[in-house]
Amino acid sequence: xxxxxxxxxxxxxxxxxxxxxxxxxxxxxxxxxxxxxxxxxxxxxxxxxxxxxxxxxxxxxxxxxxxxxxxxxxxxxxxxxxxxxx
Numbered sequence: 639x640x641x642x643x644x645x646x647x648x649x650x651x652x653x654x655x656x657x658x659x660x661x662x663x664x665x666x667x668x669x670x671x672x673x674x675x676x677x678x679x680x681x682x683x684x685x686x687x688x689x690x691x692x693x694x695x696x697x698x699x700x701x702x703x704x705x706x707x708x709x710x711x712x713x714x715x716x717x718x719x720x721x722x723x724x
Contacts, residue, residue: 639691639719644712651686652708655679665709680705693718 645663652673653660660673669675675683687693693715704714 641712641716644715645708647687647691648708648712648715651683651690654686655682663708665707665712667708669705669707669711687715
């Protein structure tokens with residue numbers, strides 16, 4: 639899965655979790671400050687991504703840096719797919 643596909647899945651999942659249309663997201667968008675995610679919506683987002691793209695989340699790897707921006711979450715997802723491809 640390439641970065642464009644990951645970003646599109648993130649946009650769709652964020653739209654669903656936030657219950658509003660997000661025509662586009664940028665890597666610089668902050669999940670908490672700009673998109674108003676909270677701890678509950680983060681869990682919903684992760685569950686949505688697990689279902690949609692088969693993302694396997696290791697809670698021990700989830701630090702606050704993962705959820706800083708759309709780009710940092712995309713980095714985490716991309717790294718997860720790279721690990722499973724090896």
